[in-house]
Amino acid sequence: MSKDKCALITGATSGFGLASARKLASEGWDLIITGRREERLQKLAKELEGQVRVFVCVLDVRDNEAVKEMAEKVGSFTRHINLLVNNAGLALGREPAYEAKHEDWQTMIDTNVTGLVNVTHAILPKLMQSAPATIVNLSSVAANWPYPGSHVYGASKAFVSQFSKNLRCDLAGKGVRVTSLEPGMCETEFSLVRFGGDQQAADKVYEGVKAMKAEDIADIIYWIATQPPHININTIEVMAEQQAWSNFQVVRG
Ligand SMILES: NC(=O)C1=CN([C@@H]2O[C@H](COP(=O)(O)OP(=O)(O)OC[C@H]3O[C@@H](n4cnc5c(N)ncnc54)[C@H](OP(=O)(O)O)[C@@H]3O)[C@@H](O)[C@H]2O)C=CC1
Ligand SMILES: O=CCS(=O)(=O)O
Numbered sequence: 001m002s003k004d005k006c007a008l009i010t011g012a013t014s015g016f017g018l019a020s021a022r023k024l025a026s027e028g029w030d031l032i033i034t035g036r037r038e039e040r041l042q043k044l045a046k047e048l049e050g051q052v053r054v055f056v057c058v059l060d061v062r063d064n065e066a067v068k069e070m071a072e073k074v075g076s077f078t079r080h081i082n083l084l085v086n087n088a089g090l091a092l093g094r095e096p097a098y099e100a101k102h103e104d105w106q107t108m109i110d111t112n113v114t115g116l117v118n119v120t121h122a123i124l125p126k127l128m129q130s131a132p133a134t135i136v137n138l139s140s141v142a143a144n145w146p147y148p149g150s151h152v153y154g155a156s157k158a159f160v161s162q163f164s165k166n167l168r169c170d171l172a173g174k175g176v177r178v179t180s181l182e183p184g185m186c187e188t189e190f191s192l193v194r195f196g197g198d199q200q201a202a203d204k205v206y207e208g209v210k211a212m213k214a215e216d217i218a219d220i221i222y223w224i225a226t227q228p229p230h231i232n233i234n235t236i237e238v239m240a241e242q243q244a245w246s247n248f249q250v251v252r253g
Contacts, residue, residue: 002027002051004029004030004052004081004082005028005029005030005077005080005082006029006030006031006077006078006080006082006083006130007020007024007029007030007031007032007081007082007083007085008031008032008034008074008081008084008085008123008224009021009024009031009033009034009081009085009087010035010059010061010085010088010115010116010119011034011061011087011088011089012031012034012035012041012044012087013035013036013037013040013041013044013214014035014040014189015079015186015188015189015190015214016085016087016138016186016188016189016214016217016218016221017033017035017085017087018044018214019140019213019214019215019217019218020042020085020087020217020218020221020222021033021048022047022048022170022218023047023218023219023221023222024067025048025052025054025187026051026082026196027050027081027222027225027226028051028052029083029122030052030053030054030055030077030078031052031053031055032050032054032055032057032074032077032078032081033045033054033055033056033057033063033209034056034057034058034088034125035058035059035088036059036060036068038056038058038177041056041057041058042056045057049116049242051214052226053078053138055074055077055078057070057213059195060075060115060125061111061115061116062089062110062111062114062115062120063117063118063119063193064122064219066180067115067122068122069151070122071122071123071126074126077096078089079129079130080126080163081088081108081123081126081127081130081133082125082127082130082131082132082133082134082225083133083135083136083225084119084120084133084134084135084136085136085221086119086120086135086137086138086160087109087117087136087138088116088119088152089111089112089115089116089124089138089156089224090111090112090190090193090194091108091109091142091153091190091193091194091237092104092108092153092194092196093196094149094193094194095149096148096149096151098152098165098220100106100152103151104152105151108152108153108156109152111157112156112157112159112160112206113154113159113160116137116160116163116202117163120163120167121136122234124176125242127176128171128174129176131174131175131176131179132175132176133175133176134176134177134178134179134224135164135176135177135178135179135209136179136181136221136224136225137160137161137178137179137180137181138160138162138181138183139157139161139180139181139182140153140154140157140158140160140182140183140184141156141182141183141248142157143157143158143160143161143180143182144158144161144178144182144237145245146202148249153221154181158180160180160211161180161235163179163194163204164178164234164235165178165180165234165235166178166184168232168234171172171207175229177224177229177231177232178232178234179224179232179233179234179235179236180235180236181217181220181221181224181235181236181238182236182237182238183212183217183237183238183239184212184218184234184237184238184239184240184243185205185206185211185212185239185240185243186211186212186213186214186240187206187211187212187213188214189206189217200203209242209243210240210242211238211240211242211243212238212239215240216238220238221238222238224236
């Protein structure tokens with residue numbers, strides 16, 4: 001069994017999770033990669049196995065029984081988990097609340113809130129046994145700043161940010177750091193998923209903007225995880241240089 005550092009990444013099939021897997025592998029970290037799309041996980045494992053040990057686990061974070069099973073199974077791969085990247089998540093839709101589908105709201109809550117809680121609860125004992133360790137929770141600028149069409153997505157990320165701070169309170173002095181990472185616009189499959197597979201609508205989001213890339217976020221995650229053990233990065237909000245806040249809207253009668 002390896003004594004090297006080991007990271008568990010949820011949502012490693014795309015975007016931040018995929019880029020983080022590559023970054024961490026290039027730095028010698030063993031990996032537990034999870035997500036629902038098995039083919040992508042196997043392809044990634046093949047790519048990285050020359051560099052580090054990789055454990056593949058097909059997992060829907062919404063299914064708490066499956067999450068608990070995964071936490072059991074990883075015991076055969078590693079005795080320690082030094083980094084949990086709680087990354088699996090999604091937005092669905094950009095229409096106003098009164099046109100949104102209830103089903104989409106439920107899926108965002110089930111994934112971004114319940115899924116993240118499921119994984120944290122199952123893996124926390126292993127992180128504590130492995131201290132020093134780090135949890136990086138993928139929140140969003142949408143947790144901090146309202147915008148039209150963000151309704152449940154932004155609210156689910158506000159949960160992630162506050163949960164991160166509350167976890168910090170309980171874990172202080174126990175060697176497990178917690179960071180709420182709050183990125184703005186990043187070009188990944190995020191918008192493609194948000195717009196139900198409409199590539200044109202997704203491309204429009206990034207038109208004329210040098211958006212951040214998944215690799216930028218992976219570098220930040222790696223930096224957070226490799227701070228000296230006595231330092232906790234509480235929150236990082238990060239945006240593309242071309243993105244900033246806008247003014248209040250006024251609806252005139
Ligand atoms: N891109 C952006 O602009 C920003 C994104 N974020 C957040 O960062 C995180 C990653 O997003 P990003 O990489 O951009 O998006 P992607 O769509 O590229 O990746 C999302 C990942 O989440 C996984 N996922 C989604 N639902 C589930 C589920 N039920 N169970 C397990 N895995 C799941 C997907 O895997 P699979 O489908 O195979 O299960 C995929 O690997 C998300 O939480 C997102 O909200 C935050 C701020 C900005
Ligand atoms: O979390 C994603 C960033 S945004 O689309 O809400 O600005």
